[in-house]
Amino acid sequence: MDLKSVDLIVDKHQEKRTALISILHDVQDRYKYLPEEALKMVASRLWMDINEIYGVATFYKSFSLIPKGKHSVTLCLGTACHVRGGPKILRELKTLLNIEPGQTTPDKQFSLNVVNCLGVCAIGPVMFVDGKFYGEMNSLKAKRVIEKINKNKRKSGVKS
Amino acid sequence: MRRVKSVKGLEKWKDDILSKQKRSEMIVSVCGGTGCQAYECQKVKGAFQKELTQKGMRERVALKVTGCPGFCERGPLVTIHPQNIFYQKVKPEDVPEIISETIQNGRKVEHLLFEDPNANRKITSADDIPFYRSQMRLLLSRNDLIDPTHIEDYIAVEGYQSLAKALFQMKPTEIIEEIKISGLRGRGGAGYPTGKKWEECKKEPNETKYVICNCDEGDPGAFMDRALMEGNPHSVLEGMVIGAYAIGANKGFIYVRHEYPLAHKNAEIAIQQARKAGLLGENILGSGFDFDVEIAKGGGAFVCGESTALIASIEGRVGEPRSKQIRTVKHGLWGKPTTLNNVETWANVPLIIEKGSKWFSSIGTEKSKGTKIFSLVGKVKNTGLVEVPMGITLKEIIFDIGGGQQDGRKIKAVQTGGPSGGCIPASLFHLPVDFDSLTQAGSMMGSGGMIVLDEGTCMVDVAKYFVHFLEEESCGKCLPCREGLKRMGQILDGITEGRGDGDSLALLEDLSEVVADTSLCGLGKTAPNPVLSALGYFRPEFEAHIHQKRCPAGVCTSLIQYSISETDCTGCNACTKICPTQAIKGEKKEIHHILAELCSKCGSCKDVCKENAVIVQ
Numbered sequence: 001m002d003l004k005s006v007d008l009i010v011d012k013h014q015e016k017r018t019a020l021i022s023i024l025h026d027v028q029d030r031y032k033y034l035p036e037e038a039l040k041m042v043a044s045r046l047w048m049d050i051n052e053i054y055g056v057a058t059f060y061k062s063f064s065l066i067p068k069g070k071h072s073v074t075l076c077l078g079t080a081c082h083v084r085g086g087p088k089i090l091r092e093l094k095t096l097l098n099i100e101p102g103q104t105t106p107d108k109q110f111s112l113n114v115v116n117c118l119g120v121c122a123i124g125p126v127m128f129v130d131g132k133f134y135g136e137m138n139s140l141k142a143k144r145v146i147e148k149i150n151k152n153k154r155k156s157g158v159k160s
Numbered sequence: 161m162r163r164v165k166s167v168k169g170l171e172k173w174k175d176d177i178l179s180k181q182k183r184s185e186m187i188v189s190v191c192g193g194t195g196c197q198a199y200e201c202q203k204v205k206g207a208f209q210k211e212l213t214q215k216g217m218r219e220r221v222a223l224k225v226t227g228c229p230g231f232c233e234r235g236p237l238v239t240i241h242p243q244n245i246f247y248q249k250v251k252p253e254d255v256p257e258i259i260s261e262t263i264q265n266g267r268k269v270e271h272l273l274f275e276d277p278n279a280n281r282k283i284t285s286a287d288d289i290p291f292y293r294s295q296m297r298l299l300l301s302r303n304d305l306i307d308p309t310h311i312e313d314y315i316a317v318e319g320y321q322s323l324a325k326a327l328f329q330m331k332p333t334e335i336i337e338e339i340k341i342s343g344l345r346g347r348g349g350a351g352y353p354t355g356k357k358w359e360e361c362k363k364e365p366n367e368t369k370y371v372i373c374n375c376d377e378g379d380p381g382a383f384m385d386r387a388l389m390e391g392n393p394h395s396v397l398e399g400m401v402i403g404a405y406a407i408g409a410n411k412g413f414i415y416v417r418h419e420y421p422l423a424h425k426n427a428e429i430a431i432q433q434a435r436k437a438g439l440l441g442e443n444i445l446g447s448g449f450d451f452d453v454e455i456a457k458g459g460g461a462f463v464c465g466e467s468t469a470l471i472a473s474i475e476g477r478v479g480e481p482r483s484k485q486i487r488t489v490k491h492g493l494w495g496k497p498t499t500l501n502n503v504e505t506w507a508n509v510p511l512i513i514e515k516g517s518k519w520f521s522s523i524g525t526e527k528s529k530g531t532k533i534f535s536l537v538g539k540v541k542n543t544g545l546v547e548v549p550m551g552i553t554l555k556e557i558i559f560d561i562g563g564g565q566q567d568g569r570k571i572k573a574v575q576t577g578g579p580s581g582g583c584i585p586a587s588l589f590h591l592p593v594d595f596d597s598l599t600q601a602g603s604m605m606g607s608g609g610m611i612v613l614d615e616g617t618c619m620v621d622v623a624k625y626f627v628h629f630l631e632e633e634s635c636g637k638c639l640p641c642r643e644g645l646k647r648m649g650q651i652l653d654g655i656t657e658g659r660g661d662g663d664s665l666a667l668l669e670d671l672s673e674v675v676a677d678t679s680l681c682g683l684g685k686t687a688p689n690p691v692l693s694a695l696g697y698f699r700p701e702f703e704a705h706i707h708q709k710r711c712p713a714g715v716c717t718s719l720i721q722y723s724i725s726e727t728d729c730t731g732c733n734a735c736t737k738i739c740p741t742q743a744i745k746g747e748k749k750e751i752h753h754i755l756a757e758l759c760s761k762c763g764s765c766k767d768v769c770k771e772n773a774v775i776v777q
Contacts, residue, residue, distance in 0.1 A: 016476075017476050018474065018475055018476040019476065020476035020477075021456070021457060021458075021459050021473065021476055022456070022457055024459075025418070025457055025459070055478050056459075056476070056477065056478055059459070059461065059478040059479065059635075060458075060459025060460055060461050060479070061459065061460035061461060062418045062458075062459045062460035063459060077380075078380030078381050079380040079381035079537075079538070079575060079578070079609065079611045079622075079625070079626075080380070080381040080537035080538050080543075080611050082380075082622075082625050083538050083539060083611060083613060083617050083622070084538065084539070085763070085767075088762060088763045088764070088767075091760075091762050092740070092762065092764065095740055095762075115419060115460070116378070116380050116462060116629060116632075116633070117378065117379070117380035117381065117382070117383075117419070118194075118419055119194065119377065119382070119383035119386040119419065119420060120194050120195050120198060120232070120383065121380075121381050121382070121383055121535055121537040121543070121609075121611075122195055122232035122233050122383075122535070122536075122537050122543040122544045122545075123195055123198055123199075123232055123233055123235070123543070124537065126198065132198075133194060133197055133198035134198060135195070135198040135199065138767045139738075139762065139763070139764045139767060140738060140764060140767055140768055
């Protein structure tokens with residue numbers, strides 16, 4: 001694994017221990033998860049115990065120690081989305097992708113996550129797929145979003 | 161960008177910006193908030209850009225991507241200034257018409273105006289729309305005039321003038337006195353008097369002090385701070401600089417939750433621009449006062465909204481709260497005296513300095529002054545951000561501003577205060593909204609989430625939702641919260657799955673008492689509130705689940721059955737196509753039936769049925 005980026009990230013944060021969470025965010029942005037080698041490197045650069053780093057990496061929900069899928073599907077289950085039918089959408093997504101929240105499909109295509117609030121409550125239920133927000137969702141619309149990604153993939157597959 | 165070194169320089173900069181702005185005859189404001197982004201407002205902006213350039217009108221017409229004006233449900237929102245024409249649900253293909261009709265010929269595009277459903281008439285200006293009419297938008301009003309990525313826009317609307325006043329015309333003690341007299345209380349939910357907090361921090365003898373802005377808005381169903389930080393970050397920064405000057409801090413942090421990427425981005429841009437302009441950093445406006453701000457990013461932990469956990473998180477540690485016997489004003493970030501305020505609290509500071517404490521304290525009730533922003537969401541017709549004077553009744557917010565029920569189902573309660581709050585039944589909607597009244601009713605005003613619940617919402621399910629939410633978010637440090645919430649969740653799971661018995665409710669109440677009395681931090685202490693308030697006001701619903709094994713709202717899947725009304729079904733086949741378990745049988749144009757043994761109770765059939773023929777019992 002190329003760990004040069006980890007070095008650069010730690011340099012960017014001036015080797016500050018207090019920047020640990022920001023460093024981990026940057027590492028995750030780069031590798032899409034927190035690889036063990038990268039965490040060891042962060043530990044040695046910050047003169048910290050690897051246990052401490054793992055403590056932080058597992059406490060905060062936005063960090064993942066396992067690789068994420070190519071497409072990230074995040075469903076909001078904040079109160080407003082919950083009372084407007086969020087749980088029904090979750091059931092649909094679980095059936096469609098055949099995984100539980102926090103898991104990635106065996107073909108590494110989709111990761112399913114649920115969050116407690118994305119703060120887009122006025123147009124809930126809300127889904128956040130590959131950096132794009134989708135408002136006023138229901139199970140049917142959610143299914144279409146996933147189908148569209150699959151369809152595009154097949155199309156680009158044919159081209160290449 | 162210009163660097164201003166004095167108050168005069170700031171004045172001159174403002175005048176120059178204003179005279180430059182005068183050159184454009186019109187301003188087109190496109191909302192760029194996260195809500196409108198979900199409705200693809202970027203494409204609307206792109207269409208305006210393209211069309212205005214093609215027509216050679218970029219000089220005459222200024223195009224701005226602004227912060228959130230609050231009426232997210234109607235997005236994308238476009239406002240044409242100075243005529244103040246408010247267009248809603250604008251699509252990219254509407255843009256040429258807006259340009260040729262409104263901008264070139266001064267005519268309104270009728271089909272994009274808001275229609276008042278009660279009066280059946282089109283409304284031109286946002287101020288006349290019922291949703292906005294009863295509001296008092298002191299903090300949010302500038303959101304649709306400002307491009308948050310251009311400090312010049314904020315300077316043009318008198319931005320940083322309060323800072324200039326504070327630095328050159330007021331002593332730090334006078335600023336604290338002014339905030340104290342204004343009656344400003346913490347907008348994060350606890351309602352601690354802001355001036356008092358500052359005074360306590362100032363008194364500490366330590367030379368190094370910190371100020372922190374809490375933008376870890378974790379309460380589900382609340383997004384006031386996101387809109388402020390995304391839409392007008394300089395107002396928050398200005399408040400922080402004034403506060404830092406008053407208490408004697410030279411360094412500040414804005415803690416932004418990870419789920420708010422745009423708030424993070426706009427805050428970062430604002431900090432950089434303020435630094436370049438000489439409004440942050442060394443020798444601010446030539447006053448000799450140094451202050452700088454850094455952003456710390458959260459990691460998706462609800463408990464980090466608690467001050468001591470938030471501080472631990474900024475220090476790069478696990479976000480576990482500590483006992484607050486020694487308060488953060490004495491022993492905060494890195495053990496130094498620290499003043500931590502919420503985004504909305506900081507945003508109020510420049511207003512108070514500008515207009516005076518007398519003016520501010522004339523708004524609101526005896527003990528709760530000023531306005532409060534609420535996120536009005538859930539089962540209500542008009543959803544979005546609502547800024548109202550304290551003391552307004554729940555009824556006014558939900559019915560006058562919110563427009564009442566959404567789809568024919570009667571509103572039965574409103575959930576306020578997030579997981580620390582509770583549900584207030586419709587019979588108490590006459591209560592004024594302030595720090596104290598809602599607490600007496602078993603809930604709290606909290607940070608401002610207001611989730612409207614109707615007859616289709618199961619109160620046992622809502623109580624269960626919050627307990628599971630907190631169970632998951634509990635940091636696990638103290639036992640009552642960690643284990644107590646788990647047991648409470650199990651009891652509530654049992655009730656909603658038909659396993660509740662005569663002892664369930666008594667046990668739930670006993671556990672609630674123990675968790676509230678013995679938990680370490682606010683998360684655990686207030687965790688039983690949603691359960692206790694639901695039990696207090698909606699006990700018959702719990703009893704129906706336990707004794708009759710029935711969910712009156714038709715939500716708890718173990719206790720409900722789906723069927724199709726023979727009189728309403730038109731045999732359109734929509735439900736048979738969507739059903740994931742092929743549990744619906746019936747030929748086209750013939751009445752359909754649901755096979756109970758195959759039905760997974762996912763509700764997809766009910767979502768697609770245009771005839772409302774799917775019955776839940």
